[in-house]
Amino acid sequence: MTQVGEGRETEADEAGPVMTFGTPTVGEILAERYQLEEHVNDDSAGRQVWRGSDVILRRPVAVVLRRPGGDSATEMLQAAVDASRVIHPNLVGVYDAIDEGGRAYVVREWVDGVALREMVGTDGPMDAARATAIARALADALAAVHATGMVHGNVHPGTTLIGDDGRVVLADARADSADSTETDVRKVGGVLYYALTGRWPHQEAGRSALPDANRDAAGNLTTPRQMRAGVPAYLDDLTMDLLDQRVAAPEADALAAELARLDAADDYEDVGPLRFTESNAVEPVRSTRKIVLGVGALVVIAVVGLVFGIRAITNSGQASPTETTQANTAPAGAGTSGDSQQQKDGGPTDSPTPKNIPLTGDMVRIVDPPQGTRADTGEATNTVDGDGDTAWKTQRFKQSNFGNQKAGMGVLINLGTPRTIADLSVETSAPGVTMQIMWGPDDPGDNTEGDDQIVKTYKKLGDPVTTDGTQKVFTVFDDAQKYQYVLVFLTDLPEADDGRGGYRVDINKISVEGY
Structure with missing residues (x-):
């Protein structure tokens, strides 16, 4: 079982190997409170992850240990302190961070479940609905983190935990100077890509021990829809746009709203264009579907302009009206557009039907x-x-x-x-x-x-x-x-x-x- 403390999926910390001696043992109690019960795994940064229990509050915990402590553990401890300030159902709770000098450890919420990396590695790529729900949970979590002015910096299938109860939580924040809110959001695209294909796009989302995505002869990323039958075109577009540096990345809260809209849709093909792209002025936009929609909008504008032009020419010889119309009002005796619609339909317009x-x-x-x-x-x-x-x-x-x-x-x-x-x-x-x-x-x-x-x-x-x-x-x-x-x-x-x-x-x- 993979738990919190997955670590950044690149290289071990610059300080080198850790926990080379003085290894903790089953039954040892740390800080007179946290009892170690089972060594679960070592993360990619060489830290040990243990299942333990808080003997005071009598609840299970995850303990992430690093040796030595001190300056070499500053990044880990600071990240834990920062993470403890954000409380969100899709973020792993951080309870304690302790530096003993010889070793340091972070005590966190224990999540009964597995990492997305293991789930996909065992069961294979996910269906569109499940992948969307997971990405939505991550975007929600990141929106909460970004709202505090912080960056997570370690969004990855190894830090995306799926609880046995279906809860999706993001663990192990480890941001550095190279990370930003944009890189966090881009990596949600990487998680979507991995959930749909079982592969992680190294060039677009960061180096990893996971297998790289398939590419064509020119090195271009193969889309999920090209790799797997049944991936909806809309979800394919969304995933690729998040990974495409030429397309401006949305804010995490905008992405969360878009994924929620997609998650609630009965048919992915009927949800329309990406809402957060409406404010993007970046070209080119990769999605053929969005290009078609853009061209369609231009055609509509042209037709409307032509109609108004013809009317202007036709009415140019008519006498000017004797009444003026203020904004949001109508001339005497004229009905509003809503009145006209009611007359046309024979009654008031229908309210939208709840879904x-x-x-x-x-x-x-x-x-x-x-x-x-x-x-x-x-x-x-x-x-x-x-x-x-x-x-x-x-x-x-x-x-x-x-x-x-x-x-x-x-x-x-x-x-x-x-x-x-x-x-x-x-x-x-x-x-x-x-x-x-x-x-x-x-x-x-x-x-x-x-x-x-x-x-x-x-x-x-x-x-x-x-x-x-x-x-x-x-x-x-x-x-x-x-x-x-x-x-x-x-x-x-x-x-x-x-x-x-x-x-x-x-x-x-x-x-x-x-x-």
């Missing part, structure tokens, strides 16, 4: 405030996997209100980008569940402190509702407000229906409709 917003495992997580055991972590994915036989099965409590131990528990939904929500539906195994919908500006962290902040600061939408059936549709959302982080919060449970007493319920499905 299902696809949810994946990496877009949901369990919120379990203080006094909770966080034992349900990872089960949220069962509410959005489309399998009726799976569910988030709450634990059994002695009282319906969670035994007065906490305010409740819930599922946090991250839509990836602010969206207009029409309704949210929750399907349960039994009636009698009291639920509350809440929303906030961000996810402060998948940990006890973050869950506590969510419950204390998120705004409530409507009043708590006790269900009288097994499905409840919430329509408490404001059409003028956009939402990205929404919490379905359970505050009271029904009696267990399995004859074993207590209070519990299964949350079988959560779905969201919007625009």
Whole structure:
């Protein structure tokens, strides 16, 4: 199993080999707190990665050790300190960074899962939807990092971790002077290319031990669509544009929004041109499809100009109107364009029809405030996997209100980008569940402190509702407000229906409709 600490996929640190003697042993406790349990692997920089446990908080951790410490470990420790300032569901949490002089180590969140490098190496290239979801998670994470003025500097299939619960997290920030927000975004294109082809484009995304991409006789990169049947043309364009230095790279948040739009589309071929290219003045644009769209736009402009020219000539001999029209008004007796449309259609124009917003495992997580055991972590994915036989099965409590131990528990939904929500539906195994919908500006962290902040600061939408059936549709959302982080919060449970007493319920499905 690959874990955090994958390291930059180029060469080992200039300080040379590390951990050549005094190797840590199983059972050793570092800083009187972190017990080493299993040596997982050595990363490309020669550091050792261990699975361990925090004996105080009793949670699993990953420990990345380097020998020696001191000046030679400054980069690693500083990167860890910087990373600890950014809390995001798609970034590995950093807990501690310690320099003992003889050795240094960073303590981080343990992620049950494997690196994208291993997953693709074992199972082969991914389908378009999965590759898009992973790239979207990385772009979201980078947007959070870049918003603080920092750069990640180490986006790679080895630092892209896929949790067993479907969560995608980016690990091991190691930026140096050669890195920038642009290189971070370009490497998301490299990860997309690798997920779709199983190869890493060295020239475009950085040297690596992974096999280089295929190229033609002139050294030009072969597109994913040329290497594999079934890669949508739109995704092929997006990947190649991100790797093409002639095409201006978008900001990470713009890329995240574009990938979210693609991720939510029923058909990749119907999503239209890349939205973030509208502000790019860089030529040439590689995509044939985008060139065709550009030519089509010019034709439309030419036709419109010709029509107005003909009208101007035709009307030049007519008397000037006696009334003037101010901006955004119409002459007396004239209807607005909306009025004309209503008259043409025989009634008011239709509002857009809400569409299902696809949810994946990496877009949901369990919120379990203080006094909770966080034992349900990872089960949220069962509410959005489309399998009726799976569910988030709450634990059994002695009282319906969670035994007065906490305010409740819930599922946090991250839509990836602010969206207009029409309704949210929750399907349960039994009636009698009291639920509350809440929303906030961000996810402060998948940990006890973050869950506590969510419950204390998120705004409530409507009043708590006790269900009288097994499905409840919430329509408490404001059409003028956009939402990205929404919490379905359970505050009271029904009696267990399995004859074993207590209070519990299964949350079988959560779905969201919007625009």
